[in-house]
Amino acid sequence: MAISFTEENYLKVIHRLSEATSEDISTNAVAELMQTKAASVTDMLRKLAEKGWVNYQKYQGVRLSAEGEKIALSIVRKHRLWEVFLVDKMGFNWDEVHEIAEQLEHIESDQLVNKLDEYLGFPKTDPHGDPIPNKDGVLPELAYSHLSDIKAAKTCKLMGVAQDSAVFLQLLTKLNLSLGAKLDIQEINEFDRSIFVSINDAAPIFISHEVAKNILVKI
Amino acid sequence: MAISFTEENYLKVIHRLSEATSEDISTNAVAELMQTKAASVTDMLRKLAEKGWVNYQKYQGVRLSAEGEKIALSIVRKHRLWEVFLVDKMGFNWDEVHEIAEQLEHIESDQLVNKLDEYLGFPKTDPHGDPIPNKDGVLPELAYSHLSDIKAAKTCKLMGVAQDSAVFLQLLTKLNLSLGAKLDIQEINEFDRSIFVSINDAAPIFISHEVAKNILVKI
């Protein structure tokens, strides 16, 4: 069935919200991420339900149907593959690619996506460490920890980020934190939960809890 | 000023029609290429004129303004660069890329277009031999002849095509005619204007005038 850019964006947003919870997603939560009003969301949810892409009962929130999930994953796949393309082939920085990938994710051609995947060497993650669904919509298992959850001094490796806002990514770049960086945690301060850490064997520095929450590491 | 996909497509179509003539472009001609009705075109032309992208007087046809021309050329540039990408990097055939490039041409990022141009080695033509405008909208001079215009037996080289319909391109492929092919014209038949020609030194075959009209060659 034909699908519009807008419908694709709604499915993507509902999918993103569903990853963080097992509850149904509220109209307001969708409205906020879609940068629109709740009334508009209600209209769209009814339409998406009619098309069979979401399960929606009024006042009860929304969740993706199996088919909706499949569509959402294919958009996520495209978004992340294009991000790899933009960074690896076009030479963009990881904080510059989100906007462009938001456009490219709507290009419709399974053939192109699969050729692109191959051209990029079947990457498992995008430039922010987020997993890329394969052609059947299966996400590779990554299972990383949030740096903020680590309780004791140890060594780990930066594998991803939990946010791709440009300001956050630019801060990481300033701190010399990029994918694959080695982190030797020296000390965790009880007071403000800041972390004193050496990055790639450099002199240790302080990282705020706020930042640590958005850093994914392999122990 | 903000521009919609639809507006971009109208400008592109008007540009394409303007290449073939110095006359103003009729509402019906635009309607046919846009696959829409004349009434819809009238509405859009008024809007494009308000935005300053075309000169339009009712009942008198339309032509691009300097600014409209600039926009149209940037779309053509993107379309043709993406076609090169699809053929050279993704491994598509030249008859498979038009549809996908129709989508990709609307991606908005000057930075991306210029990086893509560089990545592809600043190509002068797309996979059909059509010239690619540079970043300032300047078209490289190519000045090729239509095979159908050649009057005497001689040798020439296939440099482009005047049409990118899949059926036409597939026919060329069947005839072993691709960009760069050597054509030794043996004879031109007065009766049906068909051409008896040897392609890359193979046994000569007949090519119809209809096909020859759409083949561009360098003598």
Next chain:
DNA sequence: TTTATTTTTTAGGTTAATCTAAAAATTATT
């Protein structure tokens, strides 16, 4: 368990791009 607050939905409108049918202007033909 009422009352207050928040969330969500409905009702009614707007805008961009399209359509059909009818009117007006242009062009072609006697």
Next chain:
DNA sequence: AATAATTTTTAGATTAACCTAAAAAATAAA
């Protein structure tokens, strides 16, 4: 030059996606 044929425009509707304001339902607080 008058009439016929064609082209183009206007008028009035439709659809998708959005909006505001008001009503209804759900949730939280007294």
